[in-house]
Amino acid sequence: MKSEEKEDRGRIDISTEECKGCGLCVEACAPNVMQLSDGFNSRGYHPAVYLGSGCTGCGVCFFACPEPGAITVFTLLSPAKAAEAASLSLATTTL
Amino acid sequence: MYAKSFQRPKSLFGEFSRKSGDHLTTHYCPGCGHGNLHKYIAEAIDELGMQDRTVLVNPVGCSVFAYYYFDVGNIQVPHGRAPAAATAVKRALPDSLVISYQGDGDLAAIGGNEILHCANRGENITVFFVNNAIYGMTGGQMAPTTLLGQRTSTSPTGRQILEEGFPMHVSELLASLEGPSYIERVGLFDNKSRMRARKAVKKGLQNQIEGRGFSLIEVLSPCPTGWGLTPTDACNWVKENLLPVFPLGVIKDVTADRENWNRRRLEVTPERVAEVLGITHATAEKRTATWTDSNVATCYRDPRIKLAGFGGQGVLFLGKLLAEVGMREGFNVSWLPSYGPEMRGGTANCAVNISTLPVGSPLISDPSVLIATNRPSLDKFAPEVVSGGVILYDSSLIDTAPTRDDVEVLAVPATAIADSIGSPKVANIVMLGAYIGLTNVLPKERVVAVIESMTKKKALVELNIKAIDAGIEHASKAHVAEDSWAV
Structure with missing residues (x-):
């Protein structure tokens, strides 16, 4: 597991109900941090799950996945970018 | 702090409400390449800012429901x-981004010609x-692209050269033509090939926006x-079996030499049509006719006329x-002919609408008027005439009157009359005379x-006028006879 001061470069969200369990993302994942769940979703597929750490945010799982919205990939922003994004979201909320 | 970097493209719906049942997932099987390609195309449309100007032509095949997504x-x-449809859309709307999305059965077999x-x-379109x-x-x-030896439900022992021929290399075939600008084959089988496919998808769409002509991206x-x-x-399997037969790569690229391949839209205005047809405002009469204040009885107004007979009798x-x-x-009028390939002797019929209302369809299945000039036509169409309608038939050629008692029937010995005034050829005009004599629908x-x-020919005009007069006279005499009989 990662130490607390060093965050992963990326993380992913998997919409379990949108996953058909084809396993292409698991195959594609370079850092090997995905697998198919032992459990089922409501359609009877073993959905893909993220192991919780080690994601680099590269996005290959997103492009390997045939479902439009099953995987969303996030990347870690640099401190400067994060500050900028925070001020932008502040600006939009105050508007 | 994290930010979304790869997510559902905006050009795909957030929820598939057009689809019945489950609105969350596509109808594609697990692991199907269509979903990937949908994402790449949608991603490229987003990046190019073309969502509001894109027209996707949905084929027949698994991707028939691409419009769900x-x-x-x-x-x-x-x-x-x-x-063909994409051509029409692109030429009508040259500023749009037109995508033809097709499978190998659709494109290589049924649509090979197209x-x-x-x-x-x-054509300045993009084909996937x-x-x-x-x-x-x-x-x-x-399919035409099935590999040699590949077992399918219709090649259960594997495709054989002497039975079904070779796998068709469509991209190479098309690349041998001068027309296409860009043809590339990509695959969807590993990370590298998927990234290459994304690039090709975007390039294909970019080519169209830049007016560089026809682009086709083949996707294994x-x-x-x-x-x-x-x-x-x-x-x-794609990697091991398809790749050796269908190698990846750019097969043709002449985009650098191609500019302005977008056809300019033809401005078709009513004025331009009139000009081409030589219609001036003096001759172009507006659709302003009405039946009110006319001497046409209500039951004869807005007639739906079926005319039927042998080919050669002049019913068309x-x-x-x-x-x-x-x-x-x-x-408002319409004329719709229906006939066999024979110039003479076959059966022929046509449908004519004459209406104060716009004509919605030129087809007539419930005629209010039947003009029949031979027995089979009368037998076939008499039952279709609406109650209260009119049947006129050539009684010189048809010896049995129609059995309907809820319609007005006028027997016209048209061929005999026409023969007596000069030529049996004008029997059709005698029928016309009888029709307008009976109904006053047209002057x-x-x-x-x-x-x-x-x-x-002046002589022919005179013969026709005589035929009209004879028809009108017959109708009025018949009417008088009927009226006196009724009294």
């Missing part, structure tokens, strides 16, 4: 005809050709269900004449004027 303009077309000519014209070497939707039958796509493999094995011409006269009178003067404008 793409939040762009969509049309769905018959099997194999996507390039894609060939579309590519040869160098999803090749999975099989007919997926219908259950895995052999896994069909786990059709091939009977797991999704990961299907990807390996008679219908055209009625429509022409009606048009010049200011009615004789206008009929004569139209005949005069169509006929150069």
Whole structure:
């Protein structure tokens, strides 16, 4: 597991109900941090799950996945970018 | 702090509400390449800022329902005809981004002709050709792209050269034409090939926006269900079996030399049409006719006329004449012929609408008027005439009167009358005379004027006028006789 001061470069969200369990993302994942769940979703597929750490945010799982919205990939922003994004979201909320 | 970097493209719906049942997932099988390609196309449309100007032409095949997913303009077309429809859309709306999305059964077999000519014209459209070497939707039958030895439900012992021929290399075939600008083959089987496919998709769309002409991206796509493999094995199968036969790469690229391949839209205005047809405002009469204040009885107004007989009796011409006269009178008209290949002796019929209302359909299944000039036509169409309608038949040729008692029936010995005034050929005009004599729907003067404008020989015009008069006279005599009988 990662130490607390060093965050992963990326993380992913998997919409379990949108996953058909084809396993292409698991195959594609370079850092090997995905697998198919032992459990089922409501359609009877073993959905893909993220192991919780080690994601680099590269996005290959997103492009390997045939479902439009099953995987969303996030990347870690640099401190400067994060500050900028925070001020932008502040600006939009105050508007 | 994290930010979304890869997410559902905006050009795909957030929820698939057009789809019945489950609105969350696509109807594609697990591991199917269509979903990937949908994402790449949508991603490129987003990046190019073209969502509101994209028209996706949906084919027949598994991707027939692409409009469930793409939040762009969509049309769905018959099997194999996507390039023709895309051509029409692109020429009508040159600023739009037109995508023809087709499978290998659709593009290479049924639509082989369409894609060939579309590519040869160098239409400025983008074609995505999803090749999975099989007919997926219908259950895995052999396609033109099926590999030698590949077992499908219609090649159960494997494709054989002497039985089904060689796998068709569509991209190479099209690249041999001068028309296409860009043809590339990509695959969807590993990370590298998927990234290459994304690039090609964007390039294909970019080419169109820049007016560089016809682009086709062939996509070797896994069909786990059709091939009977797991999704990961299907990807390996693409790599091991499809790649050696269908090598990846740019097959043709002349985009650098191509500019302004977008056709300029033809401005078609009513004025321009009138100019081309030589119609001036003096001759172009507006559709302003009404039945009110006329001497036409209510039951005869807005007639739906069926004219039927042997080929050669002039029923099609008679219908055209009625429509022409009606048009010049200011009615909305239609004329729809139906006939066999024979010039003489076959059966022929046509349908004519003369209406104060716009004509919704030129088809007539419930005629209010039947003009029949032979027995089979009378037998066939008399039952279709609406109650209260009119049947006129040539009693010189038909010896049995129709049995309907809820319609007005007028027997016209048209051939005999025509023969007596000069030629049996004008029997059709005698029928016309009888019809307008009975109903007053169209004035004789206008009929004569139209005949005069169509006929150069003066003698023929006179014969036709005599035929009209004879028909009108017969109708009025018959009417009088009927009235006196009724009294």
